Amino acid sequence: MDPVSYITLTIYFFLSYKYCFILNKITKSIFLFSAIGAGAGTVIVFLLSSVSAVATQDYAISVDPIKDTEGQTNTARVMIANIGKLPLTSIVVNYGSGKVEAKI
Numbered sequence: 001m002d003p004v005s006y007i008t009l010t011i012y013f014f015l016s017y018k019y020c021f022i023l024n025k026i027t028k029s030i031f032l033f034s035a036i037g038a039g040a041g042t043v044i045v046f047l048l049s050s051v052s053a054v055a056t057q058d059y060a061i062s063v064d065p066i067k068d069t070e071g072q073t074n075t076a077r078v079m080i081a082n083i084g085k086l087p088l089t090s091i092v093v094n095y096g097s098g099k100v101e102a103k104i
Helices: 003-052
Strands: 059-071 071-082 091-094 098-104
Touching: 071 091
Parallel strands: none
Antiparallel strands: 059 071, 091 098
């Protein structure tokens, strides 16, 4: 092997090693910043969902009426959820036609 080829080969290997080192460093940086971004995104989503779940009014209810008709039978259900800060008492549900159901 002549000296010029040896030097050329040495420079080539040195540059290849340097290139691989730089590429490895960039790859590690990409993964690091991706992990930090994913963690920050998760924290932001958690905080936004917990802030929206806080009750803002003293008394508030969520009403979900459901009426099922199967053949000749009718079934009516009312789901009531307290979404306010304070407890609710003496809730009365009027199904119409004189049928009233009181829940405490």
